[in-house]
Amino acid sequence: MELRTYWETGYETLGFDCTNNMVEYEACAMGITMSIEHQISRLKVFGDSALVIYQLRKKWETRDDKLVPYHAHIMVLREHFEEISFHYVPRDENQMADALATLSAMLQANRGKEMIIHVRQQTKMAHCQQVGKVEIDDKPWYHDIREYLKRGLPPKWSNPLQRSADLTLLRCIDDCEAREIMKEVHGGAFGTHANGHALACKILRAGYYWSKMESDYCQHVKRCMKC
Known part of the structure; x- marks a missing residue:
């Protein structure tokens, strides 16, 4: 079986008043829900909120009345997985979360609509993408350049x-x-x-x-x- 690394990024804009810890729980619930939609069976959850992570690991008690429903909700969501674990990562080591937080502050999404943002790494310069491709007439990509330098003939299509x-x-x-x-x-x-x-x-x-x-x-x- 071939293992592949797959990233799906996303952020939500909350349209209600909430505390910082409520925001952290919302982000955690969103990530777990996305994993359920992709039918993930084994999940590692990384977060930069020590409060949320250690409460979900049951090392800290959840006493805030506003956070108790969130904690209970995620406990229900975890039943969808064969294995799930929660790991604390400091903010300065969590580049993806930091980038999404910056992006969410710069963009404004319309209510009830999703905004898809694709992020990918380009390994070649754009103008080099087609170099080496076989042309339809079976001539190399440099044929017209060579003919112009050799005989002074411009391309027929030019x-x-x-x-x-x-x-x-x-x-x-x-x-x-x-x-x-x-x-x-x-x-x-x-x-x-x-x-x-x-x-x-x-x-x-x-x-x-x-x-x-x-x-x-x-x-x-x-x-x-x-x-």
């Missing part, structure tokens, strides 16, 4: 956009498209031959961008025989 200073989205293009666009804008449908700066402005207004565009503008104008 339509990369670059946000300009005025928040306009510009479409990123490769070297081949860049040469055709510079040729068309410089001496074609966009008008007369312009210098490098004017050419850059026209291409940006047309909605295109590439990483070497500034130097390419100047080189293209220098090679133009009509300029």
Whole structure:
């Protein structure tokens, strides 16, 4: 049989006046009730209230009239278990209870409704979760990166956009498209031959961008025989 460690955390907001010791008994009763719902047969109860723990262990007498009903209630609940024991843990060693107490003071739950809070430990960074997964086309995850570095080919599915200073989205293009666009804008449908700066402005207004565009503008104008 495989033994697994399982945590289920929870807290209750009490909507009635009560003493601190009543709160401790309420918390103990809630934990025992949750264990019954999960059909636990052997239970160890850990608490940071020495009064509650030692009263339930019958080492201390329960004399407070407000606590007697709680004590009797938990004595009834313990009959659901084959084995149950109560252990005192100082507050500074009970990190989970301390965290829940802090959380309950910060959040306000609506009356009659439950608020589910999941706490889990992440062993890998979020952006590394998919690394190593087999793609649908049976190609490694780095295939598109390798093809771009090797041949300058962008992914077929990509339509990369670059946000300009005025928040306009510009479409990123490769070297081949860049040469055709510079040729068309410089001496074609966009008008007369312009210098490098004017050419850059026209291409940006047309909605295109590439990483070497500034130097390419100047080189293209220098090679133009009509300029």
